Amino acid sequence: MIRFFLSLILTVTAIRHSAHSAELSRLKKEQRVGGFQVQNLYSDSDGKIMGAKFIHSSTGTPVFLLQLQTVPQVFTWVDTPTNSNQGLPHALEHLLVAKGVQGHYFQLLHQMRLTPYGAATFSDFVAYGLSSEGSVDDFFESFHALLAAMYRPDFSDAEASKEFYHFGVSTGRGSKKTLIEEGTVYDEMRATQDRFRYYSELNKRIFGAESPFAFRAGGDPDQMRSVTPEDIRQFHDKYYRLGPSTGFIFVFPPQENVSAILRKISDELQQFSQSGAVSPAATSNPKYPFHSSNDLAPAIYPFPSPNAPAPGFIRFAWRPGKADSQEQLNCWKYLLARWQTARVLYCKESSSIAKPALSIREQQRLIPNSSLITLLHTP
Numbered sequence: 353m354i355r356f357f358l359s360l361i362l363t364v365t366a367i368r369h370s371a372h373s374a375e376l377s378r379l380k381k382e383q384r385v386g387g388f389q390v391q392n393l394y395s396d397s398d399g400k401i402m403g404a405k406f407i408h409s410s411t412g413t414p415v416f417l418l419q420l421q422t423v424p425q426v427f428t429w430v431d432t433p434t435n436s437n438q439g440l441p442h443a444l445e446h447l448l449v450a451k452g453v454q455g456h457y458f459q460l461l462h463q464m465r466l467t468p469y470g471a472a473t474f475s476d477f478v479a480y481g482l483s484s485e486g487s488v489d490d491f492f493e494s495f496h497a498l499l500a501a502m503y504r505p506d507f508s509d510a511e512a513s514k515e516f517y518h519f520g521v522s523t524g525r526g527s528k529k530t531l532i533e534e535g536t537v538y539d540e541m542r543a544t545q546d547r548f549r550y551y552s553e554l555n556k557r558i559f560g561a562e563s564p565f566a567f568r569a570g571g572d573p574d575q576m577r578s579v580t581p582e583d584i585r586q587f588h589d590k591y592y593r594l595g596p597s598t599g600f601i602f603v604f605p606p607q608e609n610v611s612a613i614l615r616k617i618s619d620e621l622q623q624f625s626q627s628g629a630v631s632p633a634a635t636s637n638p639k640y641p642f643h644s645s646n647d648l649a650p651a652i653y654p655f656p657s658p659n660a661p662a663p664g665f666i667r668f669a670w671r672p673g674k675a676d677s678q679e680q681l682n683c684w685k686y687l688l689a690r691w692q693t694a695r696v697l698y699c700k701e702s703s704s705i706a707k708p709a710l711s712i713r714e715q716q717r718l719i720p721n722s723s724l725i726t727l728l729h730t731p
């Protein structure tokens with residue numbers, strides 16, 4: 353699912369003192385600048401302001417701007433909370449930046465300008481990244497092409513079927529021809545069919561059967577066959593709208609002019625905005641409603657593997673709960689990320705830490721090349 357993916361370099365390097373970095377530090381919360389409103393400012397370990405979060409005034413799109421000594425780059429995402437295993441978010445990840453006139457133009461520009469890019473599908477969003485090894489103007493030329501590919505796609509039905517799923521003809525030995533199923537996305541998901549089923553099955557129990565985390569955004573081959581190009585286009589129309597459910601993280605060297613960059617970003621977002629974008633209501637509720645299950649029984653989900661003794665996977669989860677403090681939340685994260693007795697002792701002052709029902713060794717004995725999931729009681 354993940355093709356060559358651009359990683360943002362988030363190591364804070366020495367920030368050069370310049371008029372433009374000072375410009376960022378002079379911003380105030382809720383100040384309007386270049387089509388944006390300031391939401392937050394971010395400082396480095398020396399206390400210098402090196403980043404800001406803005407809201408694009410006319411679309412409500414969140415935009416983060418960081419000043420780091422690296423090449424101009426952007427990471428952008430589109431929320432795509434799917435309610436099926438048809439793989440529609442994954443279809444768009446493949447089609448938008450590579451097919452149709454817009455997609456082919458973006459590809460050509462990426463080769464000519466040496467601008468590395470990447471795209472990947474996650475549980476409830478699709479992410480795209482782009483960097484430029486040239487000037488800021490080169491970056492914005494590629495950024496414009498990326499937005500055009502994402503928000504004004506023109507891929508054909510034939511391209512959609514060929515990339516996603518279609519019937520093909522295989523010629524084996526001799527003259528015998530066989531009808532086969534194929535497609536770049538279909539083949540990709542066939543290679544890992546049922547491999548991560550344990551993951552989405554446990555998510556169903558944690559978040560509820562209708563939660564986007566309960567589905568495989570990449571697609572389940574059995575459910576991909578019925579997808580039409582029209583289904584893919586409708587999914588695009590529903591979710592690919594600049595607004596609060598999309599976002600951008602830009603990185604520019606500190607010496608670049610912040611006001612000029614903000615104006616350019618705002619102009620680009622304006623060109624690709626659509627009516628109907630709504631501002632999110634301020635809420636402390638979870639992004640998607642939770643309906644966790646009372647089913648706490650362990651389950652086993654076999655998956656095909658050419659290597660019978662290869663290890664399987666164990667996934668544990670606790671039912672969602674509300675932490676009373678940031679310290680308690682940090683303690684839980686630490687415990688869950690590195691689950692060992694020592695960690696339990698380390699966090700023992702938190703009365704809500706769940707005790708595991710089985711030790712890791714006991715769990716490992718139960719894994720014959722399959723996956724086991726367990727939901728544990730919390731006290």
Ligand SMILES: [Zn+2]
Nearest residue numbers: 353354537540
């Ligand atoms: Zn893929």
